[in-house]
Amino acid sequence: xxxxxxxxxxxxVGLTSACLGLIYALECxxxxxxFLKPFSQETHSAADRTTALYRHLFNNETVEPISHAAVCRxxxxxxxxxxxxxxxxxxxxxxxxxxxxxxxxxVPTSRDAFASELNADLAKALDxxxxxxxxxxxxxxxATAEKIEAQVRNFGGASNDxxxxxxxxxxxxxxxDSAQVPVTIDPSLRLISDTAQFSAQLQKQNASIGSENFxxxxxxxxxxxxxVPRMSDLAAHISAHWINEGDAKQRRVLHSSLIASNIEHExxxxxxxxxxxxxxxxxxxxxxxSLASSNGIPLAGLVLTEHHQPNEHVLxxxxxxxxxxxxxxHTPLSTFETAQELAxxxxxxxxxxxxxxxxxxxxxxxxLNPEWITQLINGSYKPRLSPSAFRHELVQKSIAAKKRIVLxxxxxxxxxxxxxxxxxxxxxxxxxLAKPEAVVEVAKARGIELPYDLEIIDPDLIRDNxxxxxVELRKGKINELQAREQLQDTVxxxxxxxxxxxxxxxxxxxxxxxxxxVRPAFQLIKTAPEYSLVSSVFFMLLxxxxxxxxxxxxxxxxxxxxxxxxxxxxxxxxxxFGIDPRIAMISYSTGTSGAGADVEKVAEATRIAQERRPxxxxxxPLQYDAASVESVGRSKAPDSKVAGRANVFIFPDxxxxxTTYKAVQRSADVVSVGxxxxxxxxxxxxxxRGALVDDIVFTIALTAIQSEQQxxx
Numbered sequence: 001x002x003x004x005x006x007x008x009x010x011x012x013v014g015l016t017s018a019c020l021g022l023i024y025a026l027e028c029x030x031x032x033x034x035f036l037k038p039f040s041q042e043t044h045s046a047a048d049r050t051t052a053l054y055r056h057l058f059n060n061e062t063v064e065p066i067s068h069a070a071v072c073r074x075x076x077x078x079x080x081x082x083x084x085x086x087x088x089x090x091x092x093x094x095x096x097x098x099x100x101x102x103x104x105x106x107v108p109t110s111r112d113a114f115a116s117e118l119n120a121d122l123a124k125a126l127d128x129x130x131x132x133x134x135x136x137x138x139x140x141x142x143a144t145a146e147k148i149e150a151q152v153r154n155f156g157g158a159s160n161d162x163x164x165x166x167x168x169x170x171x172x173x174x175x176x177d178s179a180q181v182p183v184t185i186d187p188s189l190r191l192i193s194d195t196a197q198f199s200a201q202l203q204k205q206n207a208s209i210g211s212e213n214f215x216x217x218x219x220x221x222x223x224x225x226x227x228v229p230r231m232s233d234l235a236a237h238i239s240a241h242w243i244n245e246g247d248a249k250q251r252r253v254l255h256s257s258l259i260a261s262n263i264e265h266e267x268x269x270x271x272x273x274x275x276x277x278x279x280x281x282x283x284x285x286x287x288x289x290s291l292a293s294s295n296g297i298p299l300a301g302l303v304l305t306e307h308h309q310p311n312e313h314v315l316x317x318x319x320x321x322x323x324x325x326x327x328x329x330h331t332p333l334s335t336f337e338t339a340q341e342l343a344x345x346x347x348x349x350x351x352x353x354x355x356x357x358x359x360x361x362x363x364x365x366x367x368l369n370p371e372w373i374t375q376l377i378n379g380s381y382k383p384r385l386s387p388s389a390f391r392h393e394l395v396q397k398s399i400a401a402k403k404r405i406v407l408x409x410x411x412x413x414x415x416x417x418x419x420x421x422x423x424x425x426x427x428x429x430x431x432x433l434a435k436p437e438a439v440v441e442v443a444k445a446r447g448i449e450l451p452y453d454l455e456i457i458d459p460d461l462i463r464d465n466x467x468x469x470x471v472e473l474r475k476g477k478i479n480e481l482q483a484r485e486q487l488q489d490t491v492x493x494x495x496x497x498x499x500x501x502x503x504x505x506x507x508x509x510x511x512x513x514x515x516x517x518v519r520p521a522f523q524l525i526k527t528a529p530e531y532s533l534v535s536s537v538f539f540m541l542l543x544x545x546x547x548x549x550x551x552x553x554x555x556x557x558x559x560x561x562x563x564x565x566x567x568x569x570x571x572x573x574x575x576x577f578g579i580d581p582r583i584a585m586i587s588y589s590t591g592t593s594g595a596g597a598d599v600e601k602v603a604e605a606t607r608i609a610q611e612r613r614p615x616x617x618x619x620x621p622l623q624y625d626a627a628s629v630e631s632v633g634r635s636k637a638p639d640s641k642v643a644g645r646a647n648v649f650i651f652p653d654x655x656x657x658x659t660t661y662k663a664v665q666r667s668a669d670v671v672s673v674g675x676x677x678x679x680x681x682x683x684x685x686x687x688x689r690g691a692l693v694d695d696i697v698f699t700i701a702l703t704a705i706q707s708e709q710q711x712x713x
Contacts, residue, residue, distance in 0.1 A: 001095050004164065004376070005128035007105040007119045007155075009135075009147040014169035014220070014364075016050045018133045019104045020057060020357065021220075021364025022167075025373055026100065028365065032060070034098030038087040038122065039106055040065040050104055053357045063090045075114055083118075084125040084388035085395075091126050092392065100377070103128060120154040124544050125388035129164040130155050131217065138173030138198055145205035158208030165217040165372060166209065168198075169364070172222050191367065195219045218368040228252045229345060230356075231275070231301040231327040238341050240303070240331035243310065247325035253300040258339050259285050272298050275342075279335055280304035283314050293321035301327035303342075305335045384647075385579050387541035387671065391698065393578050394673075398701035399426045401708035403504035405700050406497050408490035410434025410456065412510050413442050418696035423451040427697065428704045431455040431503060433490045463487050466496040473499060473524055486520075495520040498682050505703035509687030510696065514553060518677065521684040528681050528710075533558075535566040536675035536686075537573050538661050539702075542668070547628075548574045548581070548648040552657035553675040553686065563605035564612065567650045569678040571616050574648050576709045577702075584627035584646035585609070585620025586656070590636045602652050617641050624649070624660070673698045676706070683707050 006022070008015045019035065026033045035054045042048055048065050055062065066086055074083040094101055103126060106115035123130050132151050136144045148166055152158045198219060199210030210216050232248035234240070242248075254273030259266050263284040270276065270292040276299060278285040289302045304310050310330060315322075322328070331338055385393075405422075409415045410432030416439055419430035432439055436456045443450050463484075470483040470492075478486070486492045491512055497503045508517040518534070527534055536553040539546055550570035551558070558566060567583050574581040587602040589595075599621055606620035619642035626636040626643050633644020651657030665672045673695065676685055683706035685699050 002100045002376070003091070003103060003126045003128035004101070005103045005105055005119070005123050005126065005130050006133050006167070007123075007130055007151060008107050008133045009151045011107055011109055012170075013133050013135050015104060015107060015133050016053065017220075017360045017364050018131075018167050018169055019050060019102055020053060020361040021218075021368065022131075023054070023058060023102050024361045025365040025368045025370075026102075026377070027058070029370070029373055029377065031100055031377055032058075032098065034060070034094040034101040035062050035104075036091055036094050036101055037062075037065045037104040038090055039071050039118070040068050041107060041109070041112060043068050057357055057361060063093050066090070071118075075118075080118075080121065081388065081391070084121055085392045087122060088125055088386075088388045088392040089396075092396075116151070116154050123155060123162060125386045127384045127386050127389065128162075130162055131164050132166045134166060134168060136168035136171045136198070136219070138171065138194070140173075141198065141201035142205055144168075145202050145209055148202075148209055149206055152214075158206065158211075158214040161213075163214055164376075165215045167218045167220070167368070168216065169220045170222040171219050191219045191221070195369075215369070215372060217372045218364070220364050220367045223363060228254055228273075234275075234301075234303070234342065234345070235329050237345055238303070238329075238331045238333055238338050240329040243304070243315065243328040243330055244322045244326065246301075246322065246327045248301065248327040251298065251300050251325075251327060256300075256339070256342060258335060260335070263288055270297060270299065273300050275300040275303065277303045277305065277335060277338055277342075279306050280308055280310040280330060281306065283311060286310065286314050286318060289326065290318035290321035293324050293326045299326060301329070303338060304328065304330045305333055305338045307332050384545040385577075386544065387546055390539065390541065390546045390577065390579075394698060394701045394705065395425070395427060397577075397708070398428060398704040401704045402426075402429070403704040403707045404429045404431060404502075405505045405507060405703050406431045406433065406494040406503040407700075408433045408494035408506065408508045409510050409512065410490070411438040411442060413446055413448075414691065414693050414696055415510050416442055416450075417446065417448050417693045418700060419454060420448050420450055421693070421697050422700050423454045427701050429453075429455070430700065431457060431497075433457055433459050433494055435460075459490050459493055463493060466493065466500075469500060470496055470524070489516075489520075491516055492520045492524075495524050495684065498684065499524045504707040505683040505685070507685050507687065507696065507699050507703050509685075510689060510691055513689075514675075514686050517684065517686040518554070521677070521680055525681050525684060527679050531565060531569065531679040533562055533565060534677055534679040535569055536677050537570050538672045538674035539577070539676070540661065540664060541671040541673065545647060546579060548579065549657060549661050550648070550650055550678075551654065552651065552661045554654070554677070556654045558653065560601045560604035561608060563601065563650065563652065564608035565679075567605065567609045567618060567648075568613050568616070570648050570650060571613070571618075573676065573678050576705065579647060581616060581648045582642045582646050583609070583616060583618040583648040583650060584622045584642050585618065585650050585652075586624055586627065587621030587652060588623065589621050590623045590626045590643075591621065598652060605650075619643060619646075620650075622646070673702065676702050682710065 006019055023033045037050050040048045105119040108115040132148055134147050152163055155162050195216050199216050202209040208214050230249055231251045253275045256275035257269040259278040276289055405428045407415050411434035419432055422428045422430050435458055439456050467483045471480055491508050494506045498506050535551040537548050537550040538552055540549055548570055551566050571581040571583050585602050585606045587599050589599045602621040609618050619640045625632045627646040630644035637643035664670055683703045685703050
């Protein structure tokens, strides 16, 4: 899936036209691109403008954006992650039918000061390449470069691999013949030499702008013909009412004239496409406009100003012009105020002006670099799974799995709240092991609304049912009395329910230690046939990508064989959650740069893992920076397919793994999901005792998906 996010440098840069033009250019090359505008900035209109125009022009369906009010509400409540997950959900809807999606970003305005930051977060959430859209003035490359620099800084700079290029719209200062090119889709009209010259000028200001890595993908001239509004677009802008609507939806305002002096000095202004602005008591102007229309001159229209209404007798005298479709409006504004307001009229295409939209779309398309489009379609693309996409996929997959998850710490407040959320959202069917009255009391005290179908089971009522079964499962190791005693622990009771297939998974650890949670699983669930040990992974939700860390919770000092198995388990876990694994076996040495028993263990583990699973990309030993930083990877391991782009990190021992995960989590303020246990016959997962409600929700979702994966096997 390829996603291109178009981000404007400011208002009135032609963002809608840029999106539609790029989609049309792709269609000309046989690619039917999807379109998404995740966040609306409309506050009054029911329909989003770009979304409606896309539907009409390309006869294609898309989703409605999240309303401006909802965006502001989410941000004010510090629910940025949830907002981005909503955007990912919309993106995934379109991705069902399209392999390439064009996304319209937010316009930075004084009202929406959050736009630039949210655009940067959106690019990461959708794993999108970014095209900056800006106006340009050929005569002032310094100011143009400054605008680009200010915006591209939000995405790591013009040399960052996320930035794909810049598209200049409404370009001024071009030679007169270039600026007046006709509306056409003829690619020979693309301004190749002008683009090259302007790129060279920009590179004097910033070497990256206009370079191969951040090219100018189009130089679209400002076109008077395509920037003109219809007469019907003016009325609301100047608080006017219609005296005669006539052909207002067809007539375009090519230029306007304010009539102030004697009419004999103004007659040369009464030409085709002219908007005549005059005080409403100027009977001579009304009559001159009527006469021009009767003589076949299609004026754009007539705007009558000031508070008093135009003379009815004169209007009746102008019936011929009115019948010929002359649009006439009246506004209470003064003549000067009217001219000022019209000068500030937006250049954006109105939602119902499809004729202009079609022309602009083709015009923009004809000025885009076709080589860049071809490279976009065919170029190598290394997808990343963003944290927002990971959370979205996690929830969607768990909803589809429809699994029963037992929560032994059933009266713990965070667990109760997480269970209520999972139950209400359909993430899992949760079973709380606790006294029902205790759960109700906690819910009441915390203001938690318990879903009607949330299961609460009193452990005292079911414990006896598992005594004989537990003795049988642990034959020769415990007797009936010992089993009854161990079943007092709700974690053991829940594990027995899982062992007997009465539930699909177990989540514990909010108040129990890891050993408390894991020991019963080792004893009653045991390892899966293909594995010899149980290990764990954390999903580390970094700003740009999701990393998998293993093993950070279970095995203190694995052997080379065990380390190889941990790598294979972790790779399979990554795949199960939509991550294409590139596995780095971490050491203090890269390749043969260092020696010693610890390095040799990692090297041997790498060899064993590669031998057992030749289908996986596995390399090691690699230092952490060589595995994760592209420039370091190229320097230290130039022939490696993993170095510099690893997303699964296998640590040589528990000391290294646990320390690294906590250091990254706390220092970089990274959300970590897990630990998720792997290698068991059935899914059991442990929580950190400091787990937040969201952590528990995601762990329940993980457990449900694990169960589904095991069922599929």
